[in-house]
Amino acid sequence: MTHALAVDRALVVIAFKRRLAYKSGWIFGLALGGGSMLISLTMWQNLLGDGSLNGYDWASMRAYTIIGFIAATMVFGAADYQIADRILDGHIAVDMTKPVDFQRARAAEYIGSMISTAPTAALGVLGAWLLFDPPGPVTPTAGLLTALSFVLLFPLAFGITYLSVLVCFWTKRYLGIMWLREALLSFFSGLMIPLAFMPGWLQAAAWALPFPHFTTTPSAIYLGRVDTAGALGLIAAEAAWVVGLWYAGRLVFRFAVRKVTVHGG
Amino acid sequence: MPILEARSLTKTFRRPDKASGFKGAVKHLMQRKFKNYTAVDGIDLSIDAGESVAYVGPNGAGKSTTVKLLTGILRPSEGTVRVMGRDPHTERIANAHDIGVLFGQRTQLWWDLPVEESLKLLKHMYGVSDADYQRRIAKFDELLDLNEFMPALARTLSLGQRMRADLACALIHDPKMVYLDEPTIGLDISVKDRLRAFLRELVNDGTTLLLTSHDLADIEEVCERIVVIDKGAIAYDGSIERLKAHYITTKAVNLYLEGTADVPALAEKFPDYEWTAGEAPSEVTVTYESGRFTTAEVLGSLTAQLSPRDLSLSEPSIEDVIRRLYAGELTK
Amino acid sequence: MPIRHASGVYWRALAAHVRSVIEYPADLWIMATAGAVWNVLQFAFLAVLFANVPHIEGWGFHEMLMLSGLLSIAGGANALCFDGAWNTGSMVIKGDIDYRITRPAPVILQVGSSHIGLQSFGELALGFAMLVYGWIGAGVGMAWIPVGALAIVCAALIQTALVTAFCAVNFWIKSPMSIFAFLLIQLQGGAMKLPLGVFPAAVRVVALFIVPVAFINVVPVAVFTGHMTAWWLVGVPLAAVAAVALAAGVYRLGLRAYDSAGH
Numbered sequence: 057m058t059h060a061l062a063v064d065r066a067l068v069v070i071a072f073k074r075r076l077a078y079k080s081g082w083i084f085g086l087a088l089g090g091g092s093m094l095i096s097l098t099m100w101q102n103l104l105g106d107g108s109l110n111g112y113d114w115a116s117m118r119a120y121t122i123i124g125f126i127a128a129t130m131v132f133g134a135a136d137y138q139i140a141d142r143i144l145d146g147h148i149a150v151d152m153t154k155p156v157d158f159q160r161a162r163a164a165e166y167i168g169s170m171i172s173t174a175p176t177a178a179l180g181v182l183g184a185w186l187l188f189d190p191p192g193p194v195t196p197t198a199g200l201l202t203a204l205s206f207v208l209l210f211p212l213a214f215g216i217t218y219l220s221v222l223v224c225f226w227t228k229r230y231l232g233i234m235w236l237r238e239a240l241l242s243f244f245s246g247l248m249i250p251l252a253f254m255p256g257w258l259q260a261a262a263w264a265l266p267f268p269h270f271t272t273t274p275s276a277i278y279l280g281r282v283d284t285a286g287a288l289g290l291i292a293a294e295a296a297w298v299v300g301l302w303y304a305g306r307l308v309f310r311f312a313v314r315k316v317t318v319h320g321g
Numbered sequence: 322m323p324i325l326e327a328r329s330l331t332k333t334f335r336r337p338d339k340a341s342g343f344k345g346a347v348k349h350l351m352q353r354k355f356k357n358y359t360a361v362d363g364i365d366l367s368i369d370a371g372e373s374v375a376y377v378g379p380n381g382a383g384k385s386t387t388v389k390l391l392t393g394i395l396r397p398s399e400g401t402v403r404v405m406g407r408d409p410h411t412e413r414i415a416n417a418h419d420i421g422v423l424f425g426q427r428t429q430l431w432w433d434l435p436v437e438e439s440l441k442l443l444k445h446m447y448g449v450s451d452a453d454y455q456r457r458i459a460k461f462d463e464l465l466d467l468n469e470f471m472p473a474l475a476r477t478l479s480l481g482q483r484m485r486a487d488l489a490c491a492l493i494h495d496p497k498m499v500y501l502d503e504p505t506i507g508l509d510i511s512v513k514d515r516l517r518a519f520l521r522e523l524v525n526d527g528t529t530l531l532l533t534s535h536d537l538a539d540i541e542e543v544c545e546r547i548v549v550i551d552k553g554a555i556a557y558d559g560s561i562e563r564l565k566a567h568y569i570t571t572k573a574v575n576l577y578l579e580g581t582a583d584v585p586a587l588a589e590k591f592p593d594y595e596w597t598a599g600e601a602p603s604e605v606t607v608t609y610e611s612g613r614f615t616t617a618e619v620l621g622s623l624t625a626q627l628s629p630r631d632l633s634l635s636e637p638s639i640e641d642v643i644r645r646l647y648a649g650e651l652t653k
Numbered sequence: 654m655p656i657r658h659a660s661g662v663y664w665r666a667l668a669a670h671v672r673s674v675i676e677y678p679a680d681l682w683i684m685a686t687a688g689a690v691w692n693v694l695q696f697a698f699l700a701v702l703f704a705n706v707p708h709i710e711g712w713g714f715h716e717m718l719m720l721s722g723l724l725s726i727a728g729g730a731n732a733l734c735f736d737g738a739w740n741t742g743s744m745v746i747k748g749d750i751d752y753r754i755t756r757p758a759p760v761i762l763q764v765g766s767s768h769i770g771l772q773s774f775g776e777l778a779l780g781f782a783m784l785v786y787g788w789i790g791a792g793v794g795m796a797w798i799p800v801g802a803l804a805i806v807c808a809a810l811i812q813t814a815l816v817t818a819f820c821a822v823n824f825w826i827k828s829p830m831s832i833f834a835f836l837l838i839q840l841q842g843g844a845m846k847l848p849l850g851v852f853p854a855a856v857r858v859v860a861l862f863i864v865p866v867a868f869i870n871v872v873p874v875a876v877f878t879g880h881m882t883a884w885w886l887v888g889v890p891l892a893a894v895a896a897v898a899l900a901a902g903v904y905r906l907g908l909r910a911y912d913s914a915g916h
């Protein structure tokens with residue numbers, strides 16, 4: 057293992073442990089995510105009954121909602137605040153003197169904190185499974201590809217979060233930026249309502265953004281709304297966003313860092 | 322009649338008794354165990370109107386906790402407090418009009434507002450008339466140079482500026498009883514001097530003052546009475562003069578000899594004095610009881626027999642007394 | 654007199670914050686935009702949903718818009734007028750309640766007015782827009798307007814009081830995050846945008862009689878649109894009084910348990 061990788065691993069582990077020790081966080085995440093999932097399921101059950109809408113029946117909607125829950129738990133439970141705070145309170149000046157790449161180190165920490173949401177996600181899924189008995193993936197391949205699309209969510213969530221957090225170089229507070237990002241993500245991911253319900257132009261707008269991969273991509277693969285080739289295409293698009301956002305982050309950071317002297321100290 | 326009276330005042334905090342780390346946290350969650358910690362332990366204190374009282378003690382002695390009990394911030398676990406006949410916790414609002422409080426560690430300024438806005442908000446809260454407000458601000462400005470940072474946001478102030486602004490906040494309603502918990506912490510010498518002069522003036526005007534500080538110069542310059550507290554209990558309560566007269570019973574001379582000082586040999590030669598080695602090998606400190614010998618006598622015998630290169634007298638300070646009080650060497 | 658003094662203190666603090674916000678507008682814009690975007694997307698959600706289904710439990714698009722609108726107004730009013738309550742937890746931990754206890758004004762008002770949630774401007778604007786649009790679209794008569802105004806005031810009061818009471822739990826569970834209040838508004842935000850009828854009886858009982866969030870938006874809108882009898886309106890001011898009493902009571906108990914911080 058190279059030195060840089062060892063540093064990454066250490067940062068992941070530290071962030072993971074730090075979040076895990078914060079036990080009320082788990083219970084909270086479970087209550088929040090679980091509660092939202094139940095509300096959503098109640099609504100869809102009422103709307104769908106025995107019929108179906110836009111190709112979703114009650115069975116597939118159960119799987120859809122649970123997938124949305126996992127994605128939401130992963131991305132809303134991560135420690136985005138820490139990066140923002142470092143920029144806002146000028147700590148970033150200290151970070152820049154350290155012999156590690158800033159973006160890479162923050163990515164390691166962020167992903168560590170995302171991993172720490174695993175107990176919440178696992179418990180929530182277990183509970184939902186027992187209560188609602190959702191259908192399995194259409195094929196074993198689809199199941200595997202769904203898992204792959206979830207794995208890619210780690211760097212993708214970081215990419216989006218990091219880019220939005222960098223806006224803090226120009227503001228005094230982070231809260232508004234966070235809300236804006238979360239609002240866009242909730243809507244355009246299909247978390248609030250599946251993209252298939254939207255008019256064509258809105259769907260096109262959503263697919264022009266990285267957000268659909270947070271619910272629509274994994275659920276479409278899982279439920280067999282796309283075939284294997286389509287699934288691979290979606291995953292390729294997701295991977296492209298990961299790479300693109302990573303370099304966009306680098307670019308914006310280089311530009312923003314000129315502001316450090318203003319904030320710092 | 323005393324303006325402030327506390328009887329067997331006691332405060333016990335409940336502290337979670339848990340092992341560190343994740344395991345400890347889980348265990349604590351299961352069987353919530355707590356340990357009681359008594360921070361203030363049966364204090365009796367009575368302060369007359371117009372007195373200026375220094376409240377000192379080592380770190381963690383319970384000074385700030387006492388102040389919080391006296392101001393009604395905390396509820397006593399046992400005992401009673403009366404400030405102008407009122408219980409500061411249950412009659413909070415009535416009491417608030419008569420007291421001024423400053424915690425040097427913390428600010429009461431509204432963080433994201435200009436200093437002036439904070440003062441104006443307090444003016445209205447305390448119902449201070451415009452004329453009184455103008456007069457007091459003018460006076461604070463004269464003594465503390467307030468106007469220099471009145472329009473600045475509180476979060477942009479330096480420590481010294483913040484403390485001066487906070488002092489103005491604590492006194493804007495001309496309280497009769499003022500509690501200052503470490504008002505000089507972190508200040509430079511000149512700001513400290515101005516603050517002390519300001520406090521002396523306050524006391525001269527008849528305000529009753531309770532002051533805690535680790536800087537004994539604050540206390541000597543501002544206060545007449547000193548209350549020493551240790552481990553939550555009062556170790557000394559009396560005038561500073563009496564404290565000095567009672568406990569400062571020795572004086573000392575520092576000698577700078579030619580060559581190295583042989584401390585044991587010197588101690589044998591002059592058994593009436595106490596000898597201790599100084600900072601450099603040629604330095605030595607001679608301590609003697611001020612009741613038994615005069616300084617002239619001591620100097621005479623020493624210079625005659627040792628012919629030192631130089632010497633200096635060290636004035637014993639209240640600091641030594643307090644240090645010995647803290648160390649438990651002295652009793653009431 | 655004490656009440657006049659207390660409210661004077663409260664409004665002055667709020668006004669001072671508004672002034673300072675206007676002087677530094679960058680964050681105001683971002684926050685107000687965030688508040689507005691949330692509501693625009695809420696609107697979009699309903700529009701998309703009702704392009705696919707005719708109604709939920711007999712409730713149509715415009716009626717559901719009124720639900721969302723009134724809820725946003727309540728949340729916006731809370732953020733505008735009493736956002737400081739969210740800081741209760743961190744103030745308790747840091748000992749920042751200390752000074753407020755030594756001042757001659759109610760602590761709860763001093764804490765509540767210590768901050769302004771800038772998103773409220775966006776929330777209020779869009780919330781009113783949704784309510785009015787829904788009101789007209791649903792064909793609710795003009796005669797209901799005075800009752801609507803009262804419902805808005807009560808909604809703001811209930812929302813603020815419940816959030817404050819839940820934030821005050823942090824007097825006992827020492828944590829900087831107001832987890833309970835956050836949970837309250839998140840789950841409320843999800844559930845109270847739907848008609849009560851979709852939920853099982855237990856949920857309805859909780860929302861009506863235990864944590865009376867239903868009286869904020871669901872009950873008044875249901876009455877205006879004929880889904881509930883007008884008698885339910887009596888519950889709206891009652892819930893407001895109960896919620897305010899609850900908040901004041903919890904805060905008072907919290908101050909008795911307050912331990913300050915160790916310095």
Ligand SMILES: Nc1ncnc2c1ncn2[C@@H]1O[C@H](COP(=O)(O)OP(=O)(O)OP(=O)(O)O)[C@@H](O)[C@H]1O
Nearest residue numbers: 334360380381382383384385386912913914915916
């Ligand atoms: N809120 C609290 N909860 C638990 N323990 C506390 C609390 N406040 C104070 N203590 C404990 O009570 C003791 C006395 O604290 P206090 O702050 O009164 O000391 P102090 O004399 O002011 O010390 P210093 O000179 O360091 O300011 C300390 O051991 C402290 O840890």
Ligand SMILES: [Mg+2]
Nearest residue numbers: 384385502916
């Ligand atoms: Mg102290």
